[in-house]
Amino acid sequence: MELIITEKDNAARRIADILSGGTYDSSRENGVNVYEWGGKRCVGLSGHVVGVDFPPEYSDWRDVEPVELIDASVEKTPTKENIVATLRLLARRAERVTIATDYDREGELIGKEAYDIVRDVDEDVPIRRVRFSSITENEVQNAFDEPDDLDFDLAAAGEARQIIDLIWGAALTRFLSLSAGQLGEDFISVGRVQSPTLKLIVDREREIEAFDPEDYWELFADLAKDDTTFEAQYFYRDEDGNEAERVWEEAIADEVYETLAERDTATVVDVNRRTRTDTPPTPFNTTQFIRAASALGYSAKRAMSIAEDLYTAGYITYPRTDNTVYPDDLDPEELLDDFVGHSTLGESAESLLEADEITPTEGDEETTDHPPIHPTGEIPSRGDISDDEWEIFELVVRRFFATVADAAVWEHLKVVAEVDDYRLKANGKRLVEPGYHDVYPYFSTSENYVPDVDEGEQLALSDVELEEKQTQPPRRYGQSRLIETMEDLGIGTKSTRHDILEKLYDRGYVEGDPPRPTRLAMAVVEAAEDYADRVVSEEMTAQLEADMDAIASGEATLDDVTDESREMLEEIFANLAESRDEIGDQLRKSLKDDKRLGPCPECGEDLLVRRSRHGSYFVGCDGYPDCEFTLPLPSTGKPLIMEETCDEHDLHHVKMLAGRQTFVHGCPLCKAEDAGEGPIIGDCPECGDEHGGELAIKTLQSGSRLVGCTRYPDCEYSLPLPRRGEIEVTDEYCDEHDLPELVVHSGDEPWELGCPICNYQEFQARESESGSDLESLDGIGAKTVEKLADAGIEDLDDLTAADPDAVAEDVDGVSADRVRSWQAKA
DNA sequence: GCAAGGTC
DSSP: OEEEEESSHHHHHHHHHHHHTTOOEEEEETTEEEEEETTEEEEEOOSOSEEEEOOGGGOOTTTSOGGGGGGSOOEEEESSHHHHHHHHHHHHTOSEEEEEOOSSHHHHHHHHHHHHHHHHHOSSSOEEEOOOSSOOHHHHHHHHHSOBOOOHHHHHHHHHHHHHHHHHHHHHHHHHHHHHTOOGGGOOOOOTTHHHHHHHHHHHHHHHHHOOOOEEEEEEEEEEETTEEEEEEEEEEOTTSOEEOOBOOHHHHHHHHHHHHHOOEEEEEEEEEEEEEEOOOOOBOHHHHHHHHHHTTOOHHHHHHHHHHHHHTTSBOOSOOOOOSOOTTOOHHHHHHTTTTOTTTHHHHHHHHTSSOOOOOOOSOOOSSOOOBOBOSOOOOGGGSOHHHHHHHHHHHHHHHHHTSOOEEEEEEEEEEEETTEEEEEEEEEEEEOGGGGTOTTSOOOOBOOOOOOTTOEEEEEEEEEEEEEOOOOOOOOHHHHHHHHHHHTOSOTTTHHHHHHHHHHTTSEETTTTEEOHHHHHHHHHHHHHOGGGGSTHHHHHHHHHHHHHHTTSSOHHHHHHHHHHHHHHHHHHHGGGHHHHHHHHHHHHHHTTEEEEOTTTSSEEEEEEOTTSOEEEEETTTTTOOOEEEOOSSSEEEEEEEEOTTTOOEEEEEEOGGGOEEEEOHHHHHHHOEEEEEEEEOTTTHHHHOOEEEEEEOTTSOEEEEETTTTTOOOEEEOOSSSEEEEEEEEOTTTOOEEEEEEOSSSOEEEEOHHHHHHHHHHHHHHHHHHHHTSTTOOHHHHHHHHHTTOOSHHHHHHSOHHHHHHHSTTOOHHHHHHHHHHO
């Protein structure tokens, strides 16, 4: 029996399909899929199935000096026990083993890990290696026809990286965490990739903080030929002879303004017309995909998560790739054919197929691991996937379309007109050949119309405007810009860059979007710059890459490289040791700065965001226990201190981070003053008789309102009230509940809410009525019931009477077939 | 309870 091992289950299944001609059987062993046919078995790993770590006696942070980790041994232990067990089981029965992991350095290392597991149970079984760049019939057959051996040097290069990353990361992370007394889940982390990335963000923030704005002026005027008016801007030549629009002296700006404002014509002195070819974009690698998705409003994490789902479902190719050149065996015409006749994508595909010759664009990077991201030709129906998934799928499809489309052509027209010695310019542009923009509508194609004019022509001049402006600080990096910059600097990989950003959020180093560094992040980068510059510099990765190349080519050994790295870290620790207290003080101070809201209204010390023993957040005074002033915070989410401050109390605003339910809470002191109890409207039906509780109209911290008992939290009786509008308490009373009728004033017409108890009871009755009917059907959930109700389908009668196609059109995520199946059941 | 790299 031959055992074939791949890097992931998906690849195992596709290889089984190709080699068996679709005749394989599949079974499960320890929860792992095994594909079997004609004397062969194929199993997929899940990336690395073993990991590196120190021996257990090093695991207590307090008992082990961080410096001791540098010379500690590094062991490999299984991290995916079930897969390792399955591999051992299958290896015992194998007469030959073929390693078919991904064709890149990490794939070689993963292959070596599988090799070691196999060798452990069988010293003699022959083990060979096959390499292919994409899982297509041709490539896979060729690879299996010409098998090779595992490249142990290349795998060793990967191992060196693992060891160096672990030692540097663990030793420095433990050192900083211990120095600041931050143990447990709030440890302070450092690493070869995360720290240089954090430094990028921190450096930009330093520029922003140090920025000194400068005033300048810009002048605009309208020019007109016949009835056509267009905007022109004043410019001059600076000392280097370049065109400049910004005027740095007010007196000069005024002088130009007065001259222009006095005159009513300008003379055309230069007309410049040129055409520009706008070449179509290159195929998607991971970074460019994230960038394009981010322009549509997706975070890096969300974009990758959707791409992974689309990949697993078979609609797009593997989303983690550096490659920007399509492989030879991708036939663009064949792939376009798959879209012909499709309701929304078909037209573009058909127009592209009309071309005489189809030549895809190519990027600069051609790698051996995976093809660029492109559609597989399998098209999901709209009901099968969510709107977001469809939007990302369409992006990938259209990007593929764009790479086989024609270039676009723009015509640029620049007109320069003169008034005395002053010059005005207007830049027009027109898209004469839309080219790829027809099939890829994600780039701007906005035009600016400037009419045809001739040199010497007089144009009417009007509406001269002088605008005072200020230079702006550089902008923070957005998530996709950061990922692009990481790629440019060579740090991280296509699979990890977006994870590294997530890590910075998780560690409390950055907040918001675009990511803004916390004081802690600034202090960590500063400490690293002072004592371990290497770990915040992209140089460390560059050197490591060079060392890994040396190992792979046999010029150096794993021990040469790791020993040298250990020595460097020893030197760093020699300097760190004596500054431990100083570093700890700085870190602790910055941790406190991140919690600081502003002055306490009672004692003037700082108010801090704190966490109670039960885990809830509140605002407390730094002067505690002398000052016991506190303010509440909402119970949902994790508080984030915003840059914005309250004019009245000088306190920073607070935002509550709770995923999709994130909201701005504002100034906690204002909120506390606004909140509280409104008018009392009657006795509490639950505890009024026994304890004298009364019902009051209350406004909560979050801004929502309710009728609640004055004995809260001892009595939790409450009734809901609408969010919007002012509530009027009338003189009329409900006979049954002895409570006043309420009127809500919002919008144009006030509406009668009536007695709050009756109102609530009616609401509940409506809920149960509408819910019971439709929700009784199998395969229909509460969310769908809501969506159907929005489309006017409130009960089973409505559903059976409805036209399935019309329903599918109106309701997101519901296909006509699904509606028919409900109708059959109803 | 440390890193970064695979994969889900």
